[in-house]
Amino acid sequence: MPAGTKGTIFTVFSTAYAVGKTLIAVNIAAELARDGFKVCLADLDLQFGDIRYYLKLEPEMTIADAERAMQNNPNEVKMSNYLTPFHSGNIHFDVLVNPDLLEEAYNMDISLIRTMIERLQLEYDYVIVDTTSTFSALNLSMMDLSTIIDFVGLVDFIPTIKNMKRGSDTLKELGYDDTKIRYVLNRSNARTRIDASDVEQILGKHFDYVLPNDFMTAQKSIQFGEPLVQKSRDTELAREICRMVDKYAKPGTEEEQDKDSKGGFFSRLFS
Ligand SMILES: Nc1ncnc2c1ncn2[C@@H]1O[C@H](COP(=O)(O)OP(=O)(O)OP(=O)(O)O)[C@@H](O)[C@H]1O
Numbered sequence: 001m002p003a004g005t006k007g008t009i010f011t012v013f014s015t016a017y018a019v020g021k022t023l024i025a026v027n028i029a030a031e032l033a034r035d036g037f038k039v040c041l042a043d044l045d046l047q048f049g050d051i052r053y054y055l056k057l058e059p060e061m062t063i064a065d066a067e068r069a070m071q072n073n074p075n076e077v078k079m080s081n082y083l084t085p086f087h088s089g090n091i092h093f094d095v096l097v098n099p100d101l102l103e104e105a106y107n108m109d110i111s112l113i114r115t116m117i118e119r120l121q122l123e124y125d126y127v128i129v130d131t132t133s134t135f136s137a138l139n140l141s142m143m144d145l146s147t148i149i150d151f152v153g154l155v156d157f158i159p160t161i162k163n164m165k166r167g168s169d170t171l172k173e174l175g176y177d178d179t180k181i182r183y184v185l186n187r188s189n190a191r192t193r194i195d196a197s198d199v200e201q202i203l204g205k206h207f208d209y210v211l212p213n214d215f216m217t218a219q220k221s222i223q224f225g226e227p228l229v230q231k232s233r234d235t236e237l238a239r240e241i242c243r244m245v246d247k248y249a250k251p252g253t254e255e256e257q258d259k260d261s262k263g264g265f266f267s268r269l270f271s
């Protein structure tokens with residue numbers, strides 16, 4: 001990547017727990033890396049992040065170490081010293097792992113995390129950010145920076161759908177450009193009495209991607225620490241995740257990212 005060029009940031013977000021954010025983030029990263037891009041995956045589920053487990057990583061450094069170093073000497077910090085490499089076959093990417101301890105995660109400085117992600121953006125073609133299911137200052141800051149927000153939902157219970165609607169309306173009220181939000185329905189064919197088309201009507205949006213329920217494939221990939229786009233490539237689930245990547249597997253323009261980072265809620269809050 002030429003010096004000064006910014007990579008593309010995907011943030012994977014939801015308004016409900018356990019909808020598949022981490023599985024999707026890991027596999028977007030893996031597929032982009034498989035396509036030959038330089039990719040960094042950041043686990044910003046600071047307290048309960050799962051990426052280290054989903055990929056069977058044994059990190060020597062975490063985001064908490066990076067944050068401590070940045071507090072002392074921000075300009076001297078090399079992000080590469082705080083990343084954990086992941087290798088599987090022809091897939092290689094780096095991971096910014098969540099803190100080891102809950103108490104480290106609790107008090108992290110959001111502006112330093114933002115600076116870390118901005119630095120990674122200068123070094124990587126793609127930065128994939130996994131998040132928690134809340135409208136937190138950290139998540140909003142990431143959504144501001146992002147080129148693409150993957151808003152993941154499930155059609156299971158009424159409260160999940162209510163929160164999806166609230167989330168979607170809130171993103172709109174906060175002024176996020178609708179073209180950067182992709183609506184992703186996960187576990188679409190799970191047993192449920194609720195019809196996805198009714199949910200689309202409630203949301204006033206069509207799902208851009210519909211990922212099937214595939215317990216065995218998802219479970220196997222977590223059990224063996226292997227992205228499913230690698231080991232279960234022939235499944236419908238892998239194919240749909242690949243489709244999420246194929247459409248955007250090209251570096252975003254700086255203009256787009258500047259527009260996004262100036263237009264978001266977090267920047268307006270502190271301007
Ligand atoms: N399409 C799918 N089919 C079957 N199981 C799935 C699918 N997607 C995710 N899962 C399973 O659902 C569980 C939750 O997935 P995941 O951890 O990715 O969700 P999450 O949104 O990151 O959760 P959290 O809110 O706890 O961070 C995992 O056990 C995963 O294997």
Ligand SMILES: [Mg+2]
Pocket residue numbers: 021022023045050130131
């Ligand atoms: Mg998760």
